[in-house]
Amino acid sequence: MSGGVDPEAGNFRNALGAFATGVTIVTTRDGDGRDVGLTASSFNSVSLSPPMVLWSLAKDAASLPAFLTATHFAVHILAADQEDLSLRFAVRGAEKFAGLALERGLAEVPLLPQCTARFQCRTTFRYEGGDHMIFVGTVEQFEHTERPPLVFHGGGYALAVRKAVAEPAGQAEPDSSFSQDFLIYLLARAHFQLFLLLRRDLERHGLSEDQWFVLSILAVSDNRAAAELDGLLWPTGKRATYELLASLTAAGFAQLHGGYDPQARVTLTDKGRDAVIELVAAAKAAEEHAERSLGSAETHVLKRALRAIIRETDPGAPTLLTPLHPE
């Protein structure tokens, strides 16, 4: 899409949205001692020495008079989990500061907690910028954490995911073009290798992966019908056959209340619960091992993407009864 500037400014706004930014809340205190603040993505760095930053404020903003007279302001770079705070400070006239654990900074400017970074600034220049004023501040104090930041892009919130997670330059494997490309291969391999990390723990309890899945489902919500268990299990490629349930009963992990009846209830025994608790810890440890080269944003995106794939490819309910009997 190409063209001159649209007087409606809608297209221009969309084009500006192509530039990803962090999200900040800028705060100050007005002449009457009232706290003032708003969400802004127009922040950026200006100078290292002296340390300076800038942001822009609409000339028709209710908070303009406060910022024009304030000697200081604070810029808070929001963390990925502070979307609510971003939305709260984006609305005019709301009770923005109510209930927040505020601190006080230079010139009593309100400081918000739990941000990725905070800059306390002395207002140094105010510049003309069309329908906005540009505020340049000299940074007098700042704080910085490693919290992943909230990102704004294309009109919505986003996460910043590192582009280059160190990948070996040339895959040693000659089948790399197969393994790199095929999602089904990547899923199969990641699944099996993660399972290998758990296998020793499962073997110690004499459990197969199938049996462990059944116990895990029961640990979350006990006393299910056999058919219901099968329905939950089968999208993983496993089946809650009578044989599997009977084997869990025989080993003392679960109890099958009834015989070859899809409605027979299955409950966890104390032994089963103890085993699950231990295996959940082992599974979490295996996951942490698997994810150790991933950042928190990558892990979040990975799990969300897998859930999205599961939704998109949901095969619906299984054919009940028949598959409960082994073929």
Next chain:
Amino acid sequence: MSGGVDPEAGNFRNALGAFATGVTIVTTRDGDGRDVGLTASSFNSVSLSPPMVLWSLAKDAASLPAFLTATHFAVHILAADQEDLSLRFAVRGAEKFAGLALERGLAEVPLLPQCTARFQCRTTFRYEGGDHMIFVGTVEQFEHTERPPLVFHGGGYALAVRKAVAEPAGQAEPDSSFSQDFLIYLLARAHFQLFLLLRRDLERHGLSEDQWFVLSILAVSDNRAAAELDGLLWPTGKRATYELLASLTAAGFAQLHGGYDPQARVTLTDKGRDAVIELVAAAKAAEEHAERSLGSAETHVLKRALRAIIRETDPGAPTLLTPLHPE
């Protein structure tokens, strides 16, 4: 980490890095008709009406004189795949424009191709900003695409991944706390459901998933030893047993040259190659179906994260020979 401003500016630079930004290249033409440009992340929007943007340039930059005298400049917002361009324009004095398919914009300013967005600006204000000059331009022309943007954060390149991919508010499944939390469950289920999409195509050829994996590996690089195939296959939980290889031979998809010898070579037949080509297309279609609620950045991060997990959990080489015989 908290404190006053470090005179060394290193910590301050790190704190500024907490604010994610897009990456731009700003270009102009100097008085001698030479193209000038540099990478900048200090861009941001200023005004909608009139449309204005700003960016900052170090006062000791070699390109400062050109930008001080130029009537126009262009800002290019880089796409996720333009990291090389970003690096090229970040280095002083390099032959930055060599070999690029330049266009010419207002005042003959050089325009770079394939960016996420471009803004052609008339220099309107130049402001003092410590060790930088702030340039404010009025946007006279702009273009905008849907290419995902390159992001800069914490000193490195990143991707912007949408924060909220619509997830059903309350999972209907009562086992949601199990399925939401456990990577091994998510992987197992995503893998199996993706396989279900392919199963009909595989059945049409009379192939199992295990057989298909063997054929796919051969399609990438043919004529492998049986033991080698097994080594490539086993991290997916499948084994290239003699029985499996013999079944492929019997069905005319592959040929096993030799008997019960781990070094026996396996080659693809024409029939096998035809089947693989068709199944690769089906697998790609199944993947596209699975990924249809994911953006390109999410898909990229998903596959990269799976590869990272595969690396982290690599079980090493299989025990050869013995497992080739079925147990």
